[in-house]
Amino acid sequence: MRFLSNSALERLRDGAEAPDLAGTRYRLLDRIARGGMGVVYAAEDEKLQRRVALKVLDVPGTDGDLASRLIREARVLAALEHPGIVPVHDVGTLADGRVFYTMKFVEGQRLDKYIESVASIPDRLRIFLRICDAVAFAHARGVLHRDLKPANIMVGPFGEVLVMDWGLAKLLRGEVSNVECEADPDATVFEKPKPPAIASDATDISVVTGHGTVMGTPGYMSPEQARGDVELLDARSDTYSLGALLRFLLTGHPEVTSIANGRRLDKSLAAICAKSTAASPADRYPHVQELALDVSRYLDGLAVGAHQETVFEKVGRFYRRYRFFILLIAAYLAMRVLILLFLHR
Amino acid sequence: MQSGKDRFPLTRRSVIEAVRSIDAEERALALEALCAAYWKPVYKYVRWRWNRPAEAAQDLTQGFFAELLERELLDKFDSSKSRLRTYLRVCVDSFVMNEDKAGRRQKRGGNVLHVALDFAGAEEEFGATTMDPALIPSPESLEQFFEKEWVRSLFALAVEDLRELCLARERERTFHLFEAYDLEGNEKGSYEQLARDYGISVTDVTNALAWARREFRRIALDRLRELCGSEEEFQREARAAFGWDAK
Numbered sequence: 001m002r003f004l005s006n007s008a009l010e011r012l013r014d015g016a017e018a019p020d021l022a023g024t025r026y027r028l029l030d031r032i033a034r035g036g037m038g039v040v041y042a043a044e045d046e047k048l049q050r051r052v053a054l055k056v057l058d059v060p061g062t063d064g065d066l067a068s069r070l071i072r073e074a075r076v077l078a079a080l081e082h083p084g085i086v087p088v089h090d091v092g093t094l095a096d097g098r099v100f101y102t103m104k105f106v107e108g109q110r111l112d113k114y115i116e117s118v119a120s121i122p123d124r125l126r127i128f129l130r131i132c133d134a135v136a137f138a139h140a141r142g143v144l145h146r147d148l149k150p151a152n153i154m155v156g157p158f159g160e161v162l163v164m165d166w167g168l169a170k171l172l173r174g175e176v177s178n179v180e181c182e183a184d185p186d187a188t189v190f191e192k193p194k195p196p197a198i199a200s201d202a203t204d205i206s207v208v209t210g211h212g213t214v215m216g217t218p219g220y221m222s223p224e225q226a227r228g229d230v231e232l233l234d235a236r237s238d239t240y241s242l243g244a245l246l247r248f249l250l251t252g253h254p255e256v257t258s259i260a261n262g263r264r265l266d267k268s269l270a271a272i273c274a275k276s277t278a279a280s281p282a283d284r285y286p287h288v289q290e291l292a293l294d295v296s297r298y299l300d301g302l303a304v305g306a307h308q309e310t311v312f313e314k315v316g317r318f319y320r321r322y323r324f325f326i327l328l329i330a331a332y333l334a335m336r337v338l339i340l341l342f343l344h345r
Numbered sequence: 346m347q348s349g350k351d352r353f354p355l356t357r358r359s360v361i362e363a364v365r366s367i368d369a370e371e372r373a374l375a376l377e378a379l380c381a382a383y384w385k386p387v388y389k390y391v392r393w394r395w396n397r398p399a400e401a402a403q404d405l406t407q408g409f410f411a412e413l414l415e416r417e418l419l420d421k422f423d424s425s426k427s428r429l430r431t432y433l434r435v436c437v438d439s440f441v442m443n444e445d446k447a448g449r450r451q452k453r454g455g456n457v458l459h460v461a462l463d464f465a466g467a468e469e470e471f472g473a474t475t476m477d478p479a480l481i482p483s484p485e486s487l488e489q490f491f492e493k494e495w496v497r498s499l500f501a502l503a504v505e506d507l508r509e510l511c512l513a514r515e516r517e518r519t520f521h522l523f524e525a526y527d528l529e530g531n532e533k534g535s536y537e538q539l540a541r542d543y544g545i546s547v548t549d550v551t552n553a554l555a556w557a558r559r560e561f562r563r564i565a566l567d568r569l570r571e572l573c574g575s576e577e578e579f580q581r582e583a584r585a586a587f588g589w590d591a592k
Contacts, residue, residue, distance in 0.1 A: 001463070001501050003470045004528065006493075011527045012500055013588045015554070016562035034589075058589045059580050060566060066580060096559060 019056045020096040026054060037066050037167060038098075042105060045089070051105040052089060060097025067099045069167060074101035076143055076169045084134025086154075086162045106162055112150035115249060121269075124249045125295055130161040132242060132292035138163075139235045139288060142172040146233070148241035149220040150248055168216065170233060219254040220244045223279050236281040239291055243276020243284070246295070268298050271307035361429065361574040364419045379419075380410050382502060382572055384462055386494035387437055389471050394487055395441050403464045409440050424574025428582060434491045496586050499572075503565035504528065510560060518543060522550060523557035 004012070017039065021028055029042040029051070038057040045052050057066055077088040091101040108114070111127070118124055131153055135145060145152075146168040154162045216225045222240035224232045244254035250265055250273070265273075272294050278284045285291040294304040301321030303309055309317065319326060363375035384406055391402040413419060413436070422432050511520035522539055540547045566583060573579040584590045 001466070001505055002528070003466070004497050004501050004504070007530055008528050009493075009497060009500060010588075011530050012504075012561065015527050015558040016565070016587060017589075018555075018558070020555075020559045038589075058587065059583045060563075061576070064576050064580055096563060 017058075019054070019094050019098055019100065022095045024092075024094065026052070026102065028054075035165070035167070037070060043102065045102070052102040053105045054100055054102045056094065056100040057098045062093055062097075062099055070099050070101065073167045073169065076166050076171075077101075077103065080138055080141055080143060080166075082134055082137045084130055084161055084163055085138065085166075086164050106154045106156060106164070108154045108156040108160075108162075110151055111153035111155055111161075112248075114155040115150075121250065121266075122299055125299055127155065127161055128242075128246055128249055129292055129295055129299075131163060131245065132288050132295070134161070134163045135238055135242060136288040136292065138169075139172075139238065144170040144172060144233060144235065145238055145241070146170055146225065147216055147220075148238060148245055149217045149254075150245065153245075170230070172234065216241075222281070224281060232281075234281070235287060236284045239284050239288055240277050240281075242288060242291060243273050246276065247273040266298075267313065268304045268307045268309075272298065272304060275306040359574055360571055361419060361422060361424065376410070376414055378571060379413075382498055382568065383433060383495065384410065385467050385470070385498045386491055387433070388462075388464065388467050389494050390434065390437060390487075390491050391441060392471050393490060394438075397441075399464070399468050403462075405441060405444065406464075407462070408444070409437055412440055422574060424578045428578055429572060429574055430492065430495055430582070431488065434487070492585060499568060499586060500565060503561055503568055506564045506568070507557065507561050510564070511557075516553075516556075518545075519553040519557050522553045523561070526554060527558070 018028060019039075019041070021043070025045055025047045026043040027046055029044055032040045032042055032053065034040075035055075038055060041054045041056065043052055043054040044050070055070070057070055059066065061067055062071075071091060074088050074091040077086065078091075081087065086106060087104050089102045089104070091099075093099055115124060115127070118127070131148075135148065138145060143166075145163065145166060147165060148163070152163065152165040154164055156162065216222075218226070220241045222233075222237040225237050225240075246269075247256070248254045250269055256274075272291070275294075276284055276291055285294070290305070294306055297304050301317060303314070303317070360375040360379050363371050364379070366372050366375070387409060388402055388406040391397050391405050392399070395402075395405075397405060418436055422429060507523070508520050511517055522543070525539060526536075536547045536550045540550045543550070565586070569582055569586060570579050573582055
């Protein structure tokens with residue numbers, strides 16, 4: 001038997017990664033990214049002559065957990081037809097036994113990169129409102145995203161905002177009629193810490209994944225999600241993630257921190273973030289629309305529900321909102337005073 | 346959904362299940378498959394971790410597989426608690442420690458194992474393995490070492506299967522191209538160079554390599570599936586073997 005050097009092992013690994021697209025309408029172009037489940041490639045749909053993104057599992061087989069998750073993700077996406085949610089085109093199994101789906105190829109930037117070129121707070125808030133629109137639509141269809149974070153939001157060249165990566169999505173009430181698979185509460189991203197097991201004489205106990213395993217991203221994950229209380233998750237869990245996302249857009253950090261990109265966060269916005277990311281779900285906005293409404297009110301210079309203003313704050317906001325008219329009236333009055341003074345000389 | 350099942354072979358039975366079979370022949374075949382994949386990692390591990398000379402390591406390797414059969418250690422393996430690879434490594438440690446305690450060292454295994462064990466070749470490979478002599482074996486480094494040698498063994502078996510498949514299908518040239526480009530990794534061996542060497546077009550070279558890689562992947566995964574106790578373990582081991590977690 002031939003000895004395989006370390007470099008031969010690496011070449012074999014690299015060579016074995018590419019999916020076998022024989023018999024499909026797709027031609028492989030470039031590798032875009034690797035995720036927890038598999039790889040996303042750019043491919044060409046040769047029939048329609050357009051570029052698509054092809055997400056494919058690493059391991060073959062259609063009956064494993066990951067295959068079920070990928071198929072469910074494709075079906076969830078298919079059920080969520082919304083301009084803010086990436087559309088899926090096709091799902092299937094490749095000749096090498098790997099499950100794949102294709103979706104719109106989004107040319108753009110991840111949100112965390114994109115906002116580096118967006119300095120204005122109102123512009124950032126408008127992007128946030130478009131994210132809220134897509135998430136609220138998904139909630140209305142009974143789907144929780146469960147992994148909202150800047151890396152899962154893409155902004156296209158025309159400013160279009162797309163919520164990506166619905167791999168951890170959970171169906172709330174089975175309202176999406178054409179999604180047949182049940183949500184998988186055992187899917188793993190981060191695992192709950194377990195007490196160390198006592199090794200028996202000849203076995204090494206590895207971490208066992210099981211019911212209640214934690215999924216999500218630290219910093220953006222709600223406390224109930226971090227505890228693995230899958231059954232307790234509802235729209236307010238995504239609201240928490242959106243609050244963390246809003247805080248990231250405003251300060252550069254998803255959590256409250258003393259370092260805030262040198263920016264002093266407006267009290268109303270800070271209150272919106274705080275209410276969205278309250279530890280108890282009962283203290284958060286019950287629906288994404290209400291969070292979006294508060295942000296819209298802030299943009300319109302109105303009082304937000306999350307913050308009880310003092311008289312001075314009310315006056316200040318009134319001044320900011322009607323600054324043009326106030327200055328116009330002030331200028332008019334000043335002119336009248338000057339004219340009167342001139343006439344009485 | 347598009348169907349690829351006609352080209353994707355059905356799963357072979359796991360050695361873990363087969364080794365518990367009441368059929369003696371099936372048990373023997375399962376142990377043979379297990380031994381073929383693990384004897385080299387075990388031998389090199391005993392050489393490195395336990396710092397045993399070649400001859401002692403050979404005896405211990407054969408003794409270990411004999412004990413695996415005699416004491417039915419695989420019956421105790423629970424794939425929901427551990428990977429087979431880790432379980433076997435821990436079993437090797439226990440076995441070597443027990444042998445030390447008992448002060449035993451005997452020639453054996455010759456009538457138990459039906460797999461040809463090329464210890465001279467394994468020793469040569471062990472000598473070629475680059476290791477930091479100052480590296481103090483930690484649990485992580487032991488696991489990494491064993492994993493790497495296990496992957497090397499698994500891939501080498503898959504390459505051998507691929508060679509046989511190419512011979513059976515009269516695609517020797519395909520295997521030579523795969524050998525030259527993917528196994529030897531000759532820097533000068535570009536697709537164009539290979540096409541010139543074999544008097545074929547570059548497209549033929551890329552098609553042949555694509556087929557060989559696809560088959561290699563399929564064979565390696567089939568062998569791996571056979572060596573795992575559950576679908577979950579297979580998924581984890583496939584990710585480890587192909588380095589998908591690290592990429």
